[in-house]
Amino acid sequence: MKKIMASKSISIPSPSGKTVQIGNNGELVLIAGPCAIESYDHSMKVAELIGTVCKKYDTEWIFKACYDKDCRSSPTSFHGLGLEEGLRILERVRNETGLSVTSDFSDPSWGEATGEVCDLIQVPAYLCRQTSILKAAAATGKPVHLKKGQFMSPWNMKNSCRKLESFDSDQILLTDRGTFFGYNMLINDMRAFPIMAETGYPVCFDATHSVQLPTSMGNISGGQREYIPNLTRAAAACGIDALFMEVHDDPQNALSDANTVLDIKYFEVVLAQAKSIHDTRRELREKWGDDNVHPV
Amino acid sequence: MIMSIQSEIVASDVMLRGNKIPKAYPKALLKDVLEIMDGHSLGIVCIVDQEDKLEGIITDGDIRRLLSLVQKPLAALLNDDAVNHCVTSPLSVNPNTLLTEVVAQMGKKRIWDLPVVSEGVLIGLVHLHPAIEAVMSKQKP
Numbered sequence: 072m073k074k075i076m077a078s079k080s081i082s083i084p085s086p087s088g089k090t091v092q093i094g095n096n097g098e099l100v101l102i103a104g105p106c107a108i109e110s111y112d113h114s115m116k117v118a119e120l121i122g123t124v125c126k127k128y129d130t131e132w133i134f135k136a137c138y139d140k141d142c143r144s145s146p147t148s149f150h151g152l153g154l155e156e157g158l159r160i161l162e163r164v165r166n167e168t169g170l171s172v173t174s175d176f177s178d179p180s181w182g183e184a185t186g187e188v189c190d191l192i193q194v195p196a197y198l199c200r201q202t203s204i205l206k207a208a209a210a211t212g213k214p215v216h217l218k219k220g221q222f223m224s225p226w227n228m229k230n231s232c233r234k235l236e237s238f239d240s241d242q243i244l245l246t247d248r249g250t251f252f253g254y255n256m257l258i259n260d261m262r263a264f265p266i267m268a269e270t271g272y273p274v275c276f277d278a279t280h281s282v283q284l285p286t287s288m289g290n291i292s293g294g295q296r297e298y299i300p301n302l303t304r305a306a307a308a309c310g311i312d313a314l315f316m317e318v319h320d321d322p323q324n325a326l327s328d329a330n331t332v333l334d335i336k337y338f339e340v341v342l343a344q345a346k347s348i349h350d351t352r353r354e355l356r357e358k359w360g361d362d363n364v365h366p367v
Numbered sequence: 368m369i370m371s372i373q374s375e376i377v378a379s380d381v382m383l384r385g386n387k388i389p390k391a392y393p394k395a396l397l398k399d400v401l402e403i404m405d406g407h408s409l410g411i412v413c414i415v416d417q418e419d420k421l422e423g424i425i426t427d428g429d430i431r432r433l434l435s436l437v438q439k440p441l442a443a444l445l446n447d448d449a450v451n452h453c454v455t456s457p458l459s460v461n462p463n464t465l466l467t468e469v470v471a472q473m474g475k476k477r478i479w480d481l482p483v484v485s486e487g488v489l490i491g492l493v494h495l496h497p498a499i500e501a502v503m504s505k506q507k508p
Binding site: 224226227229230233266 | 394440442443446447
């Protein structure tokens with residue numbers, strides 16, 4: 072059996088015209104921000120806090136915040152600022168920081184507007200096999216960040232990639248955010264990274280949603296944030312091209328995913344370790360080559 | 368009489384053609400390859416590119432050996448690309464190869480099917496049973 076490691080590099084546009092490259096055994100790229108866009112001021116504040124750390128560790132990053140959280144467990148939970156207001160804020164953040172920005176979208180009719188602002192289009196995990204969403208994501212012409220559904224096997228993500236390819240999209244980032252382990256519980260199968268990498272597309276670890284305990288608190292999700300460092304180190308050692316984290320300056324009062332977002336005060340220690348392990352893995356690859364133990 | 372007829376018959380006289388040849392693209396899922404193999408009631412699927420260039424074959428024997436060795440879940444195996452499990456550079460014959468030679472090769476390799484290739488392009492498939500039937504029908508007065 073031919074083993075195909077992540078060989079493609081995808082190019083994320085940015086306001087400066089310089090692209091952010093993810094994949095092909097390159098530098099670790101970070102996708103980070105608050106779960107939801109709470110306000111312009113808050114978005115800028117979090118972007119500045121993350122940016123300061125990323126600059127210290129010479130890490131390229133993409134600002135992430137969503138304008139509509141359509142999969143909330145409760146109808147009374149914060150749903151987001153909505154398409155128009157949310158994208159307006161994202162556009163301002165993009166223009167004023169010079170960062171690439173990304174948001175997910177949950178309705179095909181939102182695709183075009185999202186693509187006009189965002190440099191990377193995120194497909195929510197729950198919708199990762201929805202043809203209409205994938206078609207709308209591809210139609211933006213932007214790279215697509217496709218999260219593995221918690222119900223999906225890593226090998227079946229190839230089918231979603233094939234759908235995107237059929238709509239002329241070949242700039243895809245595949246992310247693991249955990250897999251359902253019974254009810255209200257996720258686990259990370261680290262084999263997901265090399266298995267998804269067999270598609271040839273770069274792979275990413277979502278460190279904060281992976282510690283989620285879905286809808287474990289009645290009508291909201293809980294989370295075990297204390298395991299973010301462990302899982303991040305494991306994923307970086309296993310082999311990833313990008314790291315995704317939701318970061319907040321005041322998690323207790325975060326309007327979305329309050330139980331899983333990483334407090335900004337811990338952000339540096341998680342990123343620094345992930346980057347260090349990533350760089351070590353790249354050195355090991357230089358010395359020993361791609362993993363090719365007992366190929367089947 | 369039989370000897371003279373056999374010496375005249377070539378691969379292109381007896382080969383399966385067109386949609387009677389089980390074919391799949393390299394990125395076809397293994398599950399689809401199995402369905403194609405079963406749908407043609409043959410033990411082989413030819414893996415071809417968009418221009419019908421032969422890239423490999425998968426036989427039912429390959430699948431048997433694979434199933435006895437593979438450790439990954441069946442669901443993952445069935446989702447693999449055909450190209451990951453095909454025999455590349457398979458044995459083939461050209462359209463003008465004498466049937467006697469074709470059958471001799473089949474006997475030597477203990478196989479039932481041989482792709483017929485012209486300039487790298489798959490144009491037919493010699494399957495042992497139709498080949499024998501062709502020979503026998505030509506023997507009739």
